[in-house]
Amino acid sequence: MILRIARKEFVELARDGRFRASAAVVGILMVGALAVGWEGWRDISREHARAEADSRERFEGQGEKNPHSAAHYGLHLFKPKSSLAFVDPGVDPYTGISVFVEAHRRNEVDYRPARDATALERFGDLTAASVLQVLLPLVIIFLAFPAVAGEREQGTLRQVLSLGVRPRDLLLGKAIGLAAAMGIIVLPAVVVGAVLLSRVGDDAGAAWPRAAALAAGYLLYLAMFLAVSLFASIRAKSGRSALVALLGFWILNTMVAPRLATDLARRLHPTPSALEFASAIDREIREGVDGHDPQDERIRRLEEELLDRYDVDFVEDLPINFQGVALQAGEDHGNAVFDRHYDALWSTFDHQDAARSALGFLAPTLAIRSLSMGLAGTDAVEHRAFAEAAEAHRRELVRLLNDDLATNGADLGFMYQAGPELWGQMPRFRFEPPPVAGTIARLGPSWLALGLWTIVAAAAAAWSARTLRID
């Protein structure tokens, strides 16, 4: 019975010109967005890989010089695109692409692509994710709002129920029919997406579980919209009021809530200004964390300590190169300062994002947004993982160079020079995105919000089917 209802619903939709038109438009937009996204993804991935190889080559191609000069020469690291960024580019346009790695300083990841775009970028890019998050729910509303209300207004509901169809079966049948119709719209994009994903290259293996989780998330989200639409269709006085209420729900979710969350989160947890942030770091590096331990003083103490330990009277008599040790001590001090400030900054961002997640329980579109960006590897947390990995690489590189200066440069001071063999021995940077299990777990609140909404909406629809009004 249920299947028969589903078939009737599906056939009716398939014969409806409005359905065909919207299916065509949305289907084309989604496939087009995937294609455009993938092309951009491929170009940028290649460019970044090429630029990073070039930067490394230049680093290794430095002639004979002091290892500390090599650390100052530094190298650029480029953020690799995550495999699923072509589905949901997330915050990629608003985070930098390249970071300069050098001695003493932790640099920001620079060059936000959105700065090289017009104000149109701020309307939101056309991406597969935005079609799934914004357009498809609207199509679901358009198709599903008359499901029950329409039959009620036409008087066919009475006839159907007089045949002895259980209201719940009717509802389930309609839901299946509508879901099948939606499936037809999405299918081409899923196939195209899968084909493109299989051509991603080396990282495809790690990308599949993420893609599967992403698909599960969107399935939940769209099912939620279907359930809410059916619920409204059952309960509303008329088809018109069902439609108006659903449009209101959709607007609040997709248009209002995200921006509401932005300003609210900023108000609760203000972001420090760049100037404030940089000058606090500068001051603490120069004057010590408490402001009473200047750099010269720290170096003098280190010198005394080393002279004592090796039991010599002059720095020149040390079996190690004092400059190397002092430089590394300066690095260690700086790194502790960087850690403290960046941890505080990240935790501000975390709090802001937590406020956003909390609002996700009220507006499920917020939940799917974080879920989608997180799984695609394009949210702020994944960007931070890159920034931290780059910083870890910087520290390792600088430490190895300082160590070499300290151990091999013994009595030469700054006159010591190393050569290309040393530069070649330096570890290569390879960014491994966080493992998928951790990402899925970290997005717990969003899963929960989405799951709860889907369950509650489905239950509400099923429950209101029991008290179905015939007219």
Add this chain to the structure above:
Amino acid sequence: MLARIMRHEARVLAADRSLWALAGLLAAVVAYGALNGASWAETRRAALEAAAAEEAARFDELRRRLGSPGDAIGVGALEVGRSSGARYAAMPPGLLAALVVGQSDLLPSYVKVTTDGRQSLDGADEIENPTHLLTGRFDLGFVIVVLYPLAILALSFDLLSAEKERGTLALVLSQPVSLRQVVLGKVLLRGLLVVGLAVAISMVGLAVGGGASGPGVLARAGLWMAVVAAYGAFWFALAVAVNAMGRGSSANALILAGIWLALVAVVPALVNVAVKAVHPVPSRAELVQALREASDEAQAEGSRLKARYFEDHPELAGGDVDADEYAVQALAVQEAVEASVRDIQGRFEAQLARQQAMVDRLRFLSPAIVTVEALQDVAGTGAARARHFAGQVEAFHESYRAFFRPRILRAEPIGPKDLDAIPAFTFREEPLPGVAGRVALGLAGLVLPAVLVGAVGRKALGRYPIVG
């Protein structure tokens, strides 16, 4: 007659509780948008003040050093020009900045200017949670472009269809009035209400938020109101035209919601895709590489560049001046690097200018794009003012370097007297006529479609089936 229709309509609307809810909601979002915009403008002002304070403290410290016996002959020009004497070039928030956040959260409004190369001006991003940048702010710009049309459509999607469905339309028209008059009365009343509410609350927000004083503020406020009114007129015209097709309320709501989504979200996104495809901006990765390559080459040829520099600047060689050879080489290298990346750097600006030109043409495809650009222009938070600022920063950077260059080359220290002569930046506001001209073109892009759609609606009203 029109007044009487409006009075009647007002009575009918006032009896409907949903109108009050809608008006309250619109007032609330406009007020919240104004509040957010004002607090953002305040944040930006505070950031600029902090920068000015940091600069003042640095100069005080420099003055103190120059007064002390140890540095009596002065501080090296290179050190002053590179760090202790750096100046901030700052663009104050626009006169109406409280109204639209626009691009001001993305494009820097202050730059630290030193004697370093041209590329040192490019960095300096403000710290921000990228999710915030992606999502955008709840400011009046968003409220006007996205939510305000919805309020208009919610009030007028069933302008005629509702009366027809209730059967009251025939009654109304049994009076000696024409359908067009009735529609005009309905639209005018709703227009006064929605447009009036939006304009009034945003102006109150502007007055309360502060920061809005200075020459041209009234003219800008006038432009703002004109844009808001013209954008509203377009949506009313659209609602009338859709109603005039004679479908039911649900169909009207569907059609209008579809058009709204297309114009506010889909068309801008498609135009963005087209603009980026036709005029792709090169990757910054390429610029990073080019800079590296240029500076490697220039460093390798340092002594040759230095020799050539001396040839080009005969006043430095020989005579009674004592040129600092290290500084000459550093400067020669810097200039060589700048010269070799000038082309690639120019490509970014040129492509971006082409993109902007294409957006300026294609914006007429969607009143939402026209309105966003116009509102940002009026508020002074758009790309045009940022470009205007960037141009001034570049010119200032040149004059700043011109001040230090001879002193660095001749190894002349900076003394207490020179301190006040170090160039300082003053922002010159964009001339109002230019802004007004751009906004006027935008206004034309709103009024023309509104008139066209209105004319189509008016014509269709002549065939409107009053019953059945």
